[in-house]
Amino acid sequence: MRRLFSLSPVLGFLAFWSAALALPAAVATPCFAPAGDWLTGGDLAAMVPALAGLPADLKVGYAPAAGLTRVFHPDELRRLARTHGLPDPGLTGNVCSAWPLAPLAAETLRSAMEKALAGHSPQIELVAQSKAEAPAGEVVFPLSGLSGYSENPVLWKGFVLYAGTRHFDTWATVRVRVRETHLKAQGAIHAGERLSPGRWRAESYTGPPVREQILSDGAQLSGLIARRDFSDGAPLLAIFFEMPKAVERGDMVTVVAGVGAAHIEAQGEALGAGGCGEVILIRNPRSNRTFRARIASTGRVEVLPGTSAGLAGSETGAGNPL
Numbered sequence: 001m002r003r004l005f006s007l008s009p010v011l012g013f014l015a016f017w018s019a020a021l022a023l024p025a026a027v028a029t030p031c032f033a034p035a036g037d038w039l040t041g042g043d044l045a046a047m048v049p050a051l052a053g054l055p056a057d058l059k060v061g062y063a064p065a066a067g068l069t070r071v072f073h074p075d076e077l078r079r080l081a082r083t084h085g086l087p088d089p090g091l092t093g094n095v096c097s098a099w100p101l102a103p104l105a106a107e108t109l110r111s112a113m114e115k116a117l118a119g120h121s122p123q124i125e126l127v128a129q130s131k132a133e134a135p136a137g138e139v140v141f142p143l144s145g146l147s148g149y150s151e152n153p154v155l156w157k158g159f160v161l162y163a164g165t166r167h168f169d170t171w172a173t174v175r176v177r178v179r180e181t182h183l184k185a186q187g188a189i190h191a192g193e194r195l196s197p198g199r200w201r202a203e204s205y206t207g208p209p210v211r212e213q214i215l216s217d218g219a220q221l222s223g224l225i226a227r228r229d230f231s232d233g234a235p236l237l238a239i240f241f242e243m244p245k246a247v248e249r250g251d252m253v254t255v256v257a258g259v260g261a262a263h264i265e266a267q268g269e270a271l272g273a274g275g276c277g278e279v280i281l282i283r284n285p286r287s288n289r290t291f292r293a294r295i296a297s298t299g300r301v302e303v304l305p306g307t308s309a310g311l312a313g314s315e316t317g318a319g320n321p322l
Contacts, residue, residue, distance in 0.1 A: 031096040034063035036163055039070065039097055044077070050089035051081060058084075066135040066160075066168045069098040099162070101133035109172050112139040112158060117209065121179040127153045129172040137162030139170070149208045151175075179206045181216045182235055189230040194244060195221050200236060213238040245273045246298045247280060255282055255293060257303040268293075268301070279304065 032047050039061045041054030054060075060080065064070040074091040081089050106126050113124050141158035148154040153175045159167040183200045193199075200221060205214075214235045215221050224241040247253055247270045255268040272280035274295050282293045282301060293301035 031069060031098040033100055034097055034163065037063055037166075039063055043097065044072070044080075044095065047095050048077065048089055048091065050091075051077065051086065053086045054080070054084055063163065064098060066099040066101065066162065066166070067132075069096050071096045099135040101135060103131070104129070104134050104139065104160075104170060108139050109141070109158070109170075113141045113156065113172075113174065113176075116141050116143055117176070117178060119180075120209065122209075123177045123179075125175040127173040127175060130170045132170065134160045134168050134170060135162040136160075137168070141172075143209075146176075146209070149211050151177075151208055176209055177207060178209050179204070181205070183215045183218065183221060185230040185232055185234045185236060187232050189226050189236075191226055191228050193226045195224055195226065195241075197222060210235075215241070243275065246276050246295050247272075247274055247301065249273045251299065253282070254300045255284075255303060256296070256300065258305070270301075 032043055035043065038059045040056060041051070041058035041060060042056035044060060045052045045054055045056070060072075061070060072095040074094070077091055077095065078088055081087065106129060109129060110124050110126060114122050117124075138161040139158060140161055141156055145157035146154060147156070153173050155171060156174050156176075157169070157171050159169050162168060181202050182205045183202055186199055186201045189195070189199060197218065200215075200218065202216075202218070215238050220238075221236065221241070223244065225244050227240045227242055230236065230240075249270055249272055251270045252267050253270050255266050257264050257266075267285070268282040269285055270280055271283055271290065274280045276295050276297060279292055279294050280301070281290055282303075283290045291303060293303050296302050
């Protein structure tokens with residue numbers, strides 16, 4: 001005989017969550033607004049004077065997410081009072097907590113988007129927006145939330161930052177244009193070339209935001225090293241440039257080593273390249289010994305501290321690697 005599927009577990013599950021997250025209509029008193037991630041004894045005492053004996057900082061439950069309601073039923077509050085040696089509060093209705101919600105003004109959304117595009121002279125047209133009410137907080141529209149870069153309307157996802165670190169998602173459909181300066185190659189630029197004034201030209205741009213950052217200030221570009229070739233007129237994308245190394249392989253550098261309270265300086269050969277703060281291998285040209293040192297500035301390194309002074313070879317305990 002075929003066994004019938006039992007609905008009892010499902011109904012029990014629904015009954016449990018209906019009790020914990022009840023609709024406001026089932027609550028006898030107005031809901032109080034959470035003050036943070038936790039609901040406390042002080043919150044309940046403010047709503048139910050008979051619970052004034054609860055410790056104000058007692059955590060009685062997590063604050064609900066925005067849009068949901070946390071309901072405390074009379075039996076739960078009676079147990080809480082009894083646990084803390086308080087008389088029966090005599091409640092017949094529920095006590096609830098929920099975040100106040102309100103519609104997001106279009107101007108609030110536009111201001112958040114303009115903040116994300118600061119420095120790009122944005123022009124933003126809101127075509128549509130979420131109608132969901134949101135909690136009070138900072139409205140944020142990160143550039144990563146843009147679904148595309150087009151003259152046509154695109155979806156821009158954002159959120160409301162509330163209760164410190166919580167996010168309440170929102171969205172808008174927008175048409176975005178920016179006015180900015182783009183730097184482009186003046187003649188062909190080859191990988192490995194260090195740029196100097198005259199190797200780029202500035203052009204005005206008006207249109208949708210570009211996906212990759214295009215350099216806009218010659219002061220940002222002077223002295224950078226190109227990581228790829230650029231044809232004449234190509235936009236100079238920031239991701240394809242890097243700062244020159246403070247030390248290049250084969251450079252003769254000043255090596256500083258501490259010996260007790262004294263400091264010794266000598267010349268060494270860099271066996272690697274790196275920027276400030278990076279550790280590379282150095283060779284003493286007189287003894288041919290090698291050791292590790294941290295790049296302090298252009299052409300200057302400091303021997304790593306330690307009893308072996310950062311020696312990479314087999315000799316130890318000499319104290320002075322130079």
